[in-house]
Amino acid sequence: AQSVTQLDSQVPVFEEAPVELRCNYSSSVSVYLFWYVQYPNQGLQLLLKYLSGSTLVKGINGFEAEFNKSQTSFHLRKPSVHISDTAEYFCAVITVLDSGTYKYIFGTGTRLKVLA
Amino acid sequence: DTGVSQNPRHKITKRGQNVTFRCDPISEHNRLYWYRQTLGQGPEFLTYFQNEAQLEKSRLLSDRFSAERPKGSFSTLEIQRTEQGDSAMYLCASSLQPDMDTEAFFGQGTRLTVV
Numbered sequence: 001a002q003s004v005t006q007l008d009s010q011v012p013v014f015e016e017a018p019v020e021l022r023c024n025y026s027s028s029v030s031v032y033l034f035w036y037v038q039y040p041n042q043g044l045q046l047l048l049k050y051l052s053g054s055t056l057v058k059g060i061n062g063f064e065a066e067f068n069k070s071q072t073s074f075h076l077r078k079p080s081v082h083i084s085d086t087a088e089y090f091c092a093v094i095t096v097l098d099s100g101t102y103k104y105i106f107g108t109g110t111r112l113k114v115l116a
Numbered sequence: 117d118t119g120v121s122q123n124p125r126h127k128i129t130k131r132g133q134n135v136t137f138r139c140d141p142i143s144e145h146n147r148l149y150w151y152r153q154t155l156g157q158g159p160e161f162l163t164y165f166q167n168e169a170q171l172e173k174s175r176l177l178s179d180r181f182s183a184e185r186p187k188g189s190f191s192t193l194e195i196q197r198t199e200q201g202d203s204a205m206y207l208c209a210s211s212l213q214p215d216m217d218t219e220a221f222f223g224q225g226t227r228l229t230v231v
């Protein structure tokens with residue numbers, strides 16, 4: 001079964017510093033990977049996704065992620081964070097259901113706290 | 117289109133009561149998902165509709181839970197005889213076929229508190 005692991009439950013970082021949020025996946029088939037962001041009391045918003053092609057994926061709000069097949073990782077990075085980036089970040093992988101369709105499997109999330 | 121809409125945003129209920137949540141997906145989206153998110157956890161899959169057909173149900177969805185999407189548009193999630201363990205954020209998402217790369221759009225969720 002496919003799964004994702006987010007090793008860091010919380011990441012504090014000072015404003016304008018770089019940040020990396022880690023995500024490792026397990027999958028025996030083709031991998032489709034996503035990062036979602038959740039602001040307090042809000043739903044999830046897609047930051048970026050990897051389906052195929054270039055291993056470096058750029059998303060919204062200056063975030064990017066690199067797909068590394070040998071390390072089974074899909075870490076999220078931003079070179080300079082802002083206070084407004086404070087949120088919960090979820091890594092997700094798609095898994096195929098018995099019906100032939102698919103669902104997202106989410107990690108447990110990493111809470112990014114940007115400090116002034 | 118204002119995106120995926122969920123109502124109510126918050127619900128406080130006494131243990132043993134029934135509750136019903138509603139999700140209005142983006143109008144042209146034929147896929148609809150329900151997820152549950154507890155504190156400190158990522159969303160967990162509950163069930164999936166393609167148009168009006170409920171194609172998948174998680175083992176998390178006990179017989180106290182029922183979901184419908186009668187006309188392939190809005191969906192309801194009902195919890196009967198609520199328990200304190202049902203307290204969570206219930207998220208609805210929708211997407212458009214046919215490919216895996218189709219983004220799922222999430223609503224703001226319904227936060228259920230069972231007291």
